[in-house]
Amino acid sequence: MALTTELSHLGVSDDVDRRTDIEKLQWALMAHHKAARTLRIADQIDQLLQGVCESIVTQKPYELAWVGFREEDGSKTISLQAKAGSKVDYTDHLEVGWAEDSPLGRGPAGACVRTGQPVIIKDSAKEAVLAPVLERAVSFGLQSIMAVPIFKDAQSVIGVLLVYATVPNAFGDIEVHLFESLADDISIGLRNIERQKILDTEINKREAVQQQLGDALRATIEAMSRTMESRDPYTAGHQARVAKISIALAEKLGWSQIDKEALYLAAMVHDIGKMGIPSDILTKPSVLTPLEMQLVQQHADLGYQILKDIPFPWPIAEMVRQHHERLDGSGYPRKLKADAILLGAKVLAVADTLEAMGSHRPYRPALGLSAALEQIQREAGVSLDSEVVSAAFALAKGDNSLQAILDARHV
């Protein structure tokens, strides 16, 4: 088959050391096969190009392979991107270009980039016309040279793959076609890496925005929590302490980060419904009347009403509504039982009990952590989830972090 090149007519010699077609084909096929494997696994451009060059030169007599990119600078240079082979010194200080009117552009690489066609030098020693350009190749014993274009799309050449052999006439039509197909694979590989890079940048941006949104959500919830507690100084810090205990329990229970995040948010606003309860009832130091108690108990539903339209990715509003429900149906507002109660609400129930009993209040001293633990132990499996209670005991046994949370005045 005919190859249109600027140079191919120049150097076919009858007395070249002709290899059998089978041998030549084997070299090219093996090089193509190994390079294709590299192309599949490379995820960086330099790794891809270097891998391809190294794969090619595993086949003797291919002793040098390099890839250059067409630069759109004033002097139309070809920048060397990767190189490999025992004759790699050939490329030291090698200056190549693709300008037709420059000596640097008259070699096979330049002609290939310029025309978008493969260029074959069958015997560099006999290319009289190109002698000055090929002198260096001859001095390195590089007798056959093949340049194939790397396309960006059907028209634009973005680079060139050069393969050198230490025997003459190493590249016939079939071999050139194999390397052309390899150059197409390089082009696809480059495009894929570029696409992946764009995708990775997009993903990183989205992750940063998501992180920021998460931080903003947390800060908003914390602001809501503080605003709400400013009405009720007697329980200032209660929600934050419950949140800390809840997270510590969830950690003992082996919860995922994302589930802990949801629990934290729910805990920080679990009593937000108290905003709808008259503050003189909330702060009443004496025992509440049944009617007042009924009003206070409405805070679970009120909290749900406040939060239910916020599109949280978790059932925050429902956890808030259920934080006073109890396994045996003795809770409120809906007297839910066992499995009807969200696990998050079960954790909140234990954390709320521990905090309420263990923490100091201006109108009464703390009842103490041991009293609180005794209380939840009695309720384990009755009104409180026994696994969550066990987690609380494990927490209390481990160190004094539970006590430290309870002692914190401002959290």
Ligand SMILES: [Fe+2]
């Ligand atoms: Fe509550």
